[in-house]
Amino acid sequence: MKAVLTIIKKEFMRFFGDRRLLLTTLLLPGIVLYAVYSALGAVFANVMQDSSVPVAYVRNMPESLGEAIDEIFDLRDTDLTDEEIKSQLVEGDADIFIIFPENFDDLTVGSDVPDVSIYYNSAQTSSSLAYSSVVALLDAYEQSIANVFNINSGSDRYDLADSSDVSANILSMIVPMVLIMLLLSGCVAVVLESIAGEKERGTIATLLVTPIKRSYFAIGKILSLSVIAVLSGISSFLGLILSLPNLMGGMEVDFSLAAYGVLDYFGLFLVVMSTVLVLVSLLAIVSAYAKSVKEANGLIVPVMIIAVICSLVSMFVASPPMGLYFIPVLNSALCISTLMAGTFGIVPFLITMGINIVCAALLAVLLGAMFNSEKIMFNRA
Amino acid sequence: MQTEILKAEHLTKSFRLPLKQQKTGEKFKLAVNDLSFSAYSGEIFGLLGPNGAGKTTTLRMLATLIKPDSGDAFIDGVSVVSDPYGVRGRIGFLTSELRLEDFFTPDYLFDFFSELHGVPHDVREQRKRSMFARFGIDEFANVKMANLSTGMKQKVSIVISIVHDPDFIIFDEPTNGLDVLTAKTVTDYLSELRGEGKSIILSTHIFSLVEKLCDRVGVMIDGRMVALDTLAALTKDKSMEEKFFDLYSEVTGGRS
Numbered sequence: 142m143k144a145v146l147t148i149i150k151k152e153f154m155r156f157f158g159d160r161r162l163l164l165t166t167l168l169l170p171g172i173v174l175y176a177v178y179s180a181l182g183a184v185f186a187n188v189m190q191d192s193s194v195p196v197a198y199v200r201n202m203p204e205s206l207g208e209a210i211d212e213i214f215d216l217r218d219t220d221l222t223d224e225e226i227k228s229q230l231v232e233g234d235a236d237i238f239i240i241f242p243e244n245f246d247d248l249t250v251g252s253d254v255p256d257v258s259i260y261y262n263s264a265q266t267s268s269s270l271a272y273s274s275v276v277a278l279l280d281a282y283e284q285s286i287a288n289v290f291n292i293n294s295g296s297d298r299y300d301l302a303d304s305s306d307v308s309a310n311i312l313s314m315i316v317p318m319v320l321i322m323l324l325l326s327g328c329v330a331v332v333l334e335s336i337a338g339e340k341e342r343g344t345i346a347t348l349l350v351t352p353i354k355r356s357y358f359a360i361g362k363i364l365s366l367s368v369i370a371v372l373s374g375i376s377s378f379l380g381l382i383l384s385l386p387n388l389m390g391g392m393e394v395d396f397s398l399a400a401y402g403v404l405d406y407f408g409l410f411l412v413v414m415s416t417v418l419v420l421v422s423l424l425a426i427v428s429a430y431a432k433s434v435k436e437a438n439g440l441i442v443p444v445m446i447i448a449v450i451c452s453l454v455s456m457f458v459a460s461p462p463m464g465l466y467f468i469p470v471l472n473s474a475l476c477i478s479t480l481m482a483g484t485f486g487i488v489p490f491l492i493t494m495g496i497n498i499v500c501a502a503l504l505a506v507l508l509g510a511m512f513n514s515e516k517i518m519f520n521r522a
Numbered sequence: 523m524q525t526e527i528l529k530a531e532h533l534t535k536s537f538r539l540p541l542k543q544q545k546t547g548e549k550f551k552l553a554v555n556d557l558s559f560s561a562y563s564g565e566i567f568g569l570l571g572p573n574g575a576g577k578t579t580t581l582r583m584l585a586t587l588i589k590p591d592s593g594d595a596f597i598d599g600v601s602v603v604s605d606p607y608g609v610r611g612r613i614g615f616l617t618s619e620l621r622l623e624d625f626f627t628p629d630y631l632f633d634f635f636s637e638l639h640g641v642p643h644d645v646r647e648q649r650k651r652s653m654f655a656r657f658g659i660d661e662f663a664n665v666k667m668a669n670l671s672t673g674m675k676q677k678v679s680i681v682i683s684i685v686h687d688p689d690f691i692i693f694d695e696p697t698n699g700l701d702v703l704t705a706k707t708v709t710d711y712l713s714e715l716r717g718e719g720k721s722i723i724l725s726t727h728i729f730s731l732v733e734k735l736c737d738r739v740g741v742m743i744d745g746r747m748v749a750l751d752t753l754a755a756l757t758k759d760k761s762m763e764e765k766f767f768d769l770y771s772e773v774t775g776g777r778s
């Protein structure tokens with residue numbers, strides 16, 4: 142058992158003693174994610190600002206709609222000619238030009254069907270948006286005149302979701318996917334180098350002539366690489382979480398992570414740790430089988446695809462049947478999803494933890510057997 | 523009477539040939555063919571043979587890195603087939619395919635491998651000091667392996683392979699790629715180890731090394747042991763090199 146510690150110590154020395162490795166696997170992922178998402182958020186916010194007050198010209202403004210239109214548009218005086226306004230639309234200086242018939246309000250009461258012309262420029266996002274809002278407004282008005290029945294016409298608040306419910310919902314969809322992908326990329330980065338790389342360079346063979354048990358060697362590798370992979374995952378996760386307020390800056394959703402309690406986070410941590418054990422062991426086995434890092438890179442593709450599918454499935458299964466918790470990786474995605482949604486159950490959690498740990502242990506035994514096989518460890522050509 | 527420290531019995535090992543090389547229906551290359559020999563404690567046994575003779579394959583079987591297809595070998599009575607862990611603790615093995623991680627320093631690697639072998643802390647420190655001094659590694663003890671010269675790397679590999687002070691030492695071409703000065707350091711050290719009562723088996727294709735160092739010599743050609751005797755007996759009336767050419771034409775029937 143002391144040998145396991147010796148191996149872990151060596152792997153940590155290797156990792157934490159190497160400033161470049163630290164930078165590329167611990168700092169960079171978080172910083173890059175933060176920068177990318179913040180930049181994206183800035184772009185979104187910009188787009189939304191632009192479209193917030195479209196410039197509109199309206200002829201023959203009907204009394205019935207005047208107030209509503211004035212609310213959503215920046216109305217300009219209409220002493221310009223039609224041609225001048227249209228050329229402003231083309232230039233992008235104006236967003237929309239609406240022409241009502243002269244006695245629109247009278248016409249709508251009778252059986253006549255009045256024509257409304259709306260000029261816009263679909264090449265401009267802001268103009269397209271303005272167009273949709275006018276059409277929506279007129280549709281609503283048309284329905285209110287026909288008035289067969291009313292939907293939500295009172296002044297009550299009809300959408301009862303509060304902001305943190307919405308945020309929990311969104312997080313429960315997105316987080317499992319993002320988290321598993323981030324963890325996976327962290328695992329890939331460290332495992333391939335440490336197992337396929339060492340095999341390729343002949344440094345594993347040196348350990349194999351010492352009396353250390355192959356299974357201890359496998360366990361030592363898996364545990365130490367898992368810790369490093371989790372650290373890398375945490376870095377990415379922090380980058381992502383910290384950038385969320387920037388990313389969602391334009392939206393009215395409050396992504397307060399304080400909505401989750403200490404227990405939620407502790408559960409999340411345990412699930413993540415057990416998932417990483419499974420992923421690291423899986424990747425370790427593929428890496429040990431490969432003859433080189435390059436070959437390993439190709440061989441891990443199926444593992445990546447399975448992980449992606451599992452995390453995708455978790456987005457669409459609202460109330461998962463218990464059986465799904467017996468499938469590694471998928472069970473983790475589901476656990477993370479229910480944790481985020483606040484529908485977390487203790488039994489699925491325990492099944493997930495048990496399955497993942499048993500699974501990782503079996504894979505560790507398999508890895509040990511692979512280290513013992515000369516066909517696998519010394520397969521040349 | 524010397525004690526028999528190594529006894530190899532009918533060691534046989536073949537490798538599957540890559541598809542491209544499977545000409546004339548041959549699927550396997552018989553690298554070591556029914557090899558039996560013994561080595562005695564306190565002597566240096568030389569395994570002499572041309573490229574591809576099967577020297578490295580033989581030594582890898584003795585070191586438990588690969589398993590024989592059939593046959594067995596006993597090191598100090600421990601079977602390489604049924605108790606490989608027992609063998610690993612008793613031997614030191616050096617071959618070019620075993621590398622040390624570039625990132626670490628000789629000092630760290632010495633400690634690491636000592637720990638894996640269960641060497642007590644004080645013994646380790648004392649051995650490290652004397653071995654590093656002996657090989658001139660002390661100056662470079664804290665330089666990463668990546669930045670060491672080929673010769674220094676080989677010296678570190680030798681030292682690391684025997685951190686646990688084994689009684690039986692298996693060295694595959696220990697002077698390969700070394701200049702004469704470094705090679706001499708190594709061969710002098712091997713004599714010294716023999717003086718301490720260690721048993722050594724080494725492989726080489728360098729005749730002078732065999733003549734200088736070995737007590738007994740096995741000549742391998744094409745997977746088989748074609749001659750096995752004391753150095754004195756083998757070189758009674760001609761040099762090792764001439765003797766080898768005689769053996770070679772005998773075995774191959776004049777073909778070259």
Ligand SMILES: Nc1ncnc2c1ncn2[C@@H]1O[C@H](COP(=O)(O)OP(=O)(O)OP(=O)(O)O)[C@@H](O)[C@H]1O
Pocket residue numbers: 519521537538539551552553571572573574575576577578579580727
């Ligand atoms: N893993 C392997 N797969 C296939 N063939 C192998 C393998 N290892 C060795 N061989 C073949 O077995 C034969 C013996 O090889 P070995 O390395 O034992 O020779 P050697 O005597 O050490 O030669 P050298 O002096 O060149 O080191 C060679 O023909 C080699 O190609």
Ligand SMILES: [Mg+2]
Pocket residue numbers: 577578579694
């Ligand atoms: Mg060789």
